[in-house]
Amino acid sequence: KNEVEQSPQNLTAQEGEFITINCSYSVGISALHWLQQHPGGGIVSLFMLSSGKKKHGRLIATINIQEKHSSLHITASHPRDSAVYICAAQGGSSGDKLTFGTGTRLAVRP
Amino acid sequence: DSGVTQTPKHLITATGQRVTLRCSPRSGDLSVYWYQQSLDQGLQFLIQYYNGEERAKGNILERFSAQQFPDLHSELNLSSLELGDSALYFCASSPRGRETQYFGPGTRLLVL
Numbered sequence: 001k002n003e004v005e006q007s008p009q010n011l012t013a014q015e016g017e018f019i020t021i022n023c024s025y026s027v028g029i030s031a032l033h034w035l036q037q038h039p040g041g042g043i044v045s046l047f048m049l050s051s052g053k054k055k056h057g058r059l060i061a062t063i064n065i066q067e068k069h070s071s072l073h074i075t076a077s078h079p080r081d082s083a084v085y086i087c088a089a090q091g092g093s094s095g096d097k098l099t100f101g102t103g104t105r106l107a108v109r110p
Numbered sequence: 111d112s113g114v115t116q117t118p119k120h121l122i123t124a125t126g127q128r129v130t131l132r133c134s135p136r137s138g139d140l141s142v143y144w145y146q147q148s149l150d151q152g153l154q155f156l157i158q159y160y161n162g163e164e165r166a167k168g169n170i171l172e173r174f175s176a177q178q179f180p181d182l183h184s185e186l187n188l189s190s191l192e193l194g195d196s197a198l199y200f201c202a203s204s205p206r207g208r209e210t211q212y213f214g215p216g217t218r219l220l221v222l
Contacts, residue, residue, distance in 0.1 A: 043213040096207035
């Protein structure tokens with residue numbers, strides 16, 4: 001069993017829909033990261049969370065430390081949001097390094 | 111632009127060869143991480159350096175080695191290359207350790 005699990009693996013949405021991607025982890029962590037990987041391969045850090053909720057534009061990330069669960073929400077989705085979204089756990093026995101989920105491939109159709 | 115640079119962007123080589131991938135972290139960042147992304151394994155941590163010293167080691171093969179120089183740039187050396195080493199290699203940097211990591215654009219390695 002992977003230490004970091006994501007669901008769904010693939011997601012197709014219509015433009016304007018509200019999207020939720022889930023991430024569960026089985027290890028103690030100090031932070032949970034959400035990353036976006038563009039079709040060209042580049043990786044951008046979206047959020048780093050240790051508790052509660054963060055918002056940036058149309059993106060919202062939440063974390064529940066007790067349940068070892070985090071969600072990434074995209075409001076009013078747009079075709080430019082099409083990418084792979086990856087959650088990654090940091091801290092605990094893993095130290096500073098990131099342990100990655102397998103990613104969620106999102107396609108938003110116009 | 112994350113401020114992290116990696117060279118080269120693409121590399122095509124043959125089995126058995128040796129290559130060096132270079133990473134320059136963001137100005138002032140002391141930590142450098144190397145990650146490998148292959149189709150069947152996803153993103154995997156290889157190794158971390160902090161201010162010139164190795165801090166953590168992950169799933170790095172013995173054929174691979176890395177170092178961080180006094181100017182904080184880092185190099186990942188891959189030797190006796192095999193077909194399975196074909197992957198995207200990313201480096202990332204952070205100011206010290208447990209903070210946001212900034213990823214470079216990656217080096218795409220193809221071993222033929």
